[in-house]
Amino acid sequence: METNLFLQNVLTPPVLFFFLGIIAVIVRSDLEIPAPLPKLFSLYLLLAIGFKGGIELEKSGLGGKVFPTVSAAIIMSLVIPLICYVILRLKLDVFNSAAIAAAYGSISAVTFITAESFLESQNIPFDGFMVAALALMESPAIIVGLLLVKLGAPKNRPNAKVMKWKAILHESMLNGSVYLLLGSLLIGFLTAAHNPVGVDKMQPFTGKLFYGAECFFLLDMGIVAAQRLPGLKKAGSFLIAFAVLIPLLNAGVGIFVAKALMLSRGNALLFAVLCASASYLAVPAAMRMTVPEAKASYYISTTLGLTFPFNIIFGIPIYMGLVNKIIPSIT
Amino acid sequence: METNLFLQNVLTPPVLFFFLGIIAVIVRSDLEIPAPLPKLFSLYLLLAIGFKGGIELEKSGLGGKVFPTVSAAIIMSLVIPLICYVILRLKLDVFNSAAIAAAYGSISAVTFITAESFLESQNIPFDGFMVAALALMESPAIIVGLLLVKLGAPKNRPNAKVMKWKAILHESMLNGSVYLLLGSLLIGFLTAAHNPVGVDKMQPFTGKLFYGAECFFLLDMGIVAAQRLPGLKKAGSFLIAFAVLIPLLNAGVGIFVAKALMLSRGNALLFAVLCASASYLAVPAAMRMTVPEAKASYYISTTLGLTFPFNIIFGIPIYMGLVNKIIPSIT
Amino acid sequence: METNLFLQNVLTPPVLFFFLGIIAVIVRSDLEIPAPLPKLFSLYLLLAIGFKGGIELEKSGLGGKVFPTVSAAIIMSLVIPLICYVILRLKLDVFNSAAIAAAYGSISAVTFITAESFLESQNIPFDGFMVAALALMESPAIIVGLLLVKLGAPKNRPNAKVMKWKAILHESMLNGSVYLLLGSLLIGFLTAAHNPVGVDKMQPFTGKLFYGAECFFLLDMGIVAAQRLPGLKKAGSFLIAFAVLIPLLNAGVGIFVAKALMLSRGNALLFAVLCASASYLAVPAAMRMTVPEAKASYYISTTLGLTFPFNIIFGIPIYMGLVNKIIPSIT
């Protein structure tokens, strides 16, 4: 059954293109997608999922499971960094531990998208309000990460490096990708409410084109992730184990929370994926600014070089299998 | 009624994304759309409106209102710079006055596109030949601007800065954006006439995708326009008032001309928008080359920093309201 | 009849946009499509034709004419460089002869795409497996070119320039464009076999959008090709004649091979175009690395500056005319 799910996940265009990117690096092909083209696709995907999520949110309304689910997601993004921090402190200093912990509390939009595509190919429904959960899990994790530094950092941290709360909040709430996602969500909501024609006219761009653009972007992400692998080797076996086991742990916790919230199977998978995935957009930007003592290569190579491909290739079908076992009744 | 129109304009995706861009700058989000992505969207939009305009032009033929409308548009692009020049000379020197005047005689393709989208969302028809008017209003304004410099400049202008007519004509007629727009118009025309299958096959690219690409581009234009605001403050209150009042004046004149030409309501709005909008593509390029004495920050910050957002947000519904009052019978 | 075909080819959007690009350079418009936008379109087109070809290949199966056609294509890509080399050696040294010969044995994907569009506009069917032929003609030509250098080069070639076979094979098989094309072909094949929903969901991106993106890219290719013209003048009249006559010769041979293989008219045209076109992506990369003695301006200006536009504008209708004469029965 689960090998079946695994194959069904792997034999979809997005995942196949992801492999194509990874293999390109392994066989040292000179295939490259030069900057700023990845940025174009990254901006497009954020705009499109935000817009589509906003439309769905308007349709479903803000009642029902929306509020509990989003609240639970935010709580997960506050709790996960704490758990991760405790584990990471076994081997790493305060700065690196806090930075990596924050990354794992936050989310990866591309992993979320790939999980959505997986659900669609399985004909399992899910709700648009999960995008709101996605958008609201970025900032809290950053703030927890920085609180951990504030509490754990040695007292003789140079003065210059004292954190300014205003800058931190700014960085966590107004990071370009968070801002675009939330803004597009709001625009989708307003458009659905006031301008249904606009929804139809956006559809070819934000809807139809999406799957192909996702494939193109995953091709690039495959290249990028595979290029992070050497950095991963330097990070050592503790971090390598962390980057594979923690997503499993977080997804497991997420699925039980989803069961408690009585989410549908589709939403439960997305919830698990949000818990399991780690940020390589907003969090690195915030950490670099406020915790320069943390090694960027640590939090980038774990999140992007290992957790991201692990989730895309193995995680999604594994979590789906777990969801099927744990929440079969709500189908 | 007009608040109604205002809301109907503001609550469409293109204008909402424009706001999102403006707000990103105001709240200092680090959202940015790196070069050359804006260029990609700019080229795409010119190609698409040209192509679609050409197809419409072929359908409607060159008879009827086409010739009078296009001629009137060209005349407006010759007259408006003269009026503007007289007003600007009250406070500015010959060079700056001529450069800004030329910009206001010319047009902004994005404002035109946004007006088209507004008309579509209002279900008001308009004609494809208006794109021909758009394409033909760029060059005359440039030439008038340079003639004004030639006549008004002090006799002791350094020799090196004497203008070469060939270069001026070249710059005004073969500027990349004018060339692409006119070329695509012609290609659309030829394709519609000789290769109807080609028209259908272009439709997903030039037609369906257009609205979404417009939104993406307006997001960027919001960022760009808001970044021009500090420059605007330096330009002083005279230019600020000019950048808001002149579009109103020009639109008003345009609507009466449209009434005289007995244009339909949709075409009348587009005509007004052509008169009211100012160029930040072809004209700055030409002015920088031939009138380096003029301050680029003046003509860029007025056209892009104020007139452009004013037209997108307030101008279009105001002009529509005026059109509805002045030309109600021709509906 | 053939003037007719010529007009039917020229009056399609892709060829018209190609002209628009050429004319932009001739009249010195400042229209430009800045890097890396051409790369974006180039990657997109390779991905899309690969993916579509893979789907078709899965549908048709690997039996029937697939194997003979692909084998014949590979043989052509081995034989053509030998013929070209003999001709080129009349005037050029070993290095330049081998490099140019390799380029003509290989193929131009954009020429192939334009020929496909031409067939579609003529309602002439063709098969998806021709893309496999396209993908497999790049590498053999490179290897022949390098063998020619190995055999023909003076014995006192500096030691540093001795070729390493591993590097050569790597460069010829894993060049980015070859890799992406083959990879997308495989992904299309796997998707069609295992995930039909995925095929449908890719369709707006790889299918619908294709024609428009092709036009945009040909606009750029027109600019690029026209910019190569001065370099062509330096290359001299021998190379100019070569760049026009060899495609005709190769296409002619190709059509007789196609007749022998009893290909349909559509496939025969594509086969002819594969033989007639020359590479400006994979081959230059390989030649620059392994035969730095060859002048890049020679093989770039002949392939890109002359053979490419010749094929797009004149070649395709001429070859179609020939196909119609030589293989009329198999319609």
Add this chain to the structure above:
Amino acid sequence: MKRLDLVFSERELDAIIKALEIAEVPGYTVMKHATGRGPQTIVSEDMEFTGLGANAHVIVFCEEEVLEKIKTNVSPTLNYYGGVAYVSEAIEL
């Protein structure tokens, strides 16, 4: 005249430009999208799309007096976030 070359993360660009303006430089030139390696970090092209950003290379031609002021203003940022600054001789053409 002196020529100053600064290389640092794009994300500090605004802060560094502000520091240069306060030091009253006569002008500056910025080239973004640079990559590289320093004693502390490796910056690769794909950093640009993650939140980390690539490097910026800034060139300033100025009089010797201005250098001191620049140094005071940019050092905190360069020390905190990394980056290098080197001075050469230059004369106007």
Add this chain to the structure above:
Amino acid sequence: MKRLDLVFSERELDAIIKALEIAEVPGYTVMKHATGRGPQTIVSEDMEFTGLGANAHVIVFCEEEVLEKIKTNVSPTLNYYGGVAYVSEAIEL
């Protein structure tokens, strides 16, 4: 050997290259998409998509004799449109 750095608007690139070629430079390197501020103008990244264009940074390594010729050829363009040119010492590696 000398090293010459020119910074000016991309739109004058063809004219400047032509001037360099007439001065018979042995070679040159061009980096486009530069931004900056000078005594006269501010050039920002979004200028690139308006008609104004960003800056180009051109480097020429050449013998001292060539510099004089370059100066004569490029000065009119730089004076008319703005832009800077500075010379440093350089020796081949």
Add this chain to the structure above:
Amino acid sequence: MKRLDLVFSERELDAIIKALEIAEVPGYTVMKHATGRGPQTIVSEDMEFTGLGANAHVIVFCEEEVLEKIKTNVSPTLNYYGGVAYVSEAIEL
């Protein structure tokens, strides 16, 4: 301190970086997408999309001792494929 400027084809970037690392440079900065002309070749912007690639401009600030090692390591590549390398004086700000 010395400043080394290398300009060569992007396609040799990995080889040159490797050579620099072997020479144990303290760091380097890379700017891609450069174009130009040398004694042997013209590299234009559209080369980037054909297989040929544009140029890379690499800057290294290092001690004089390192230069010798760099020279040994990069010369084979520069001689084979073309490219230039020039050294100037530089001092830390």
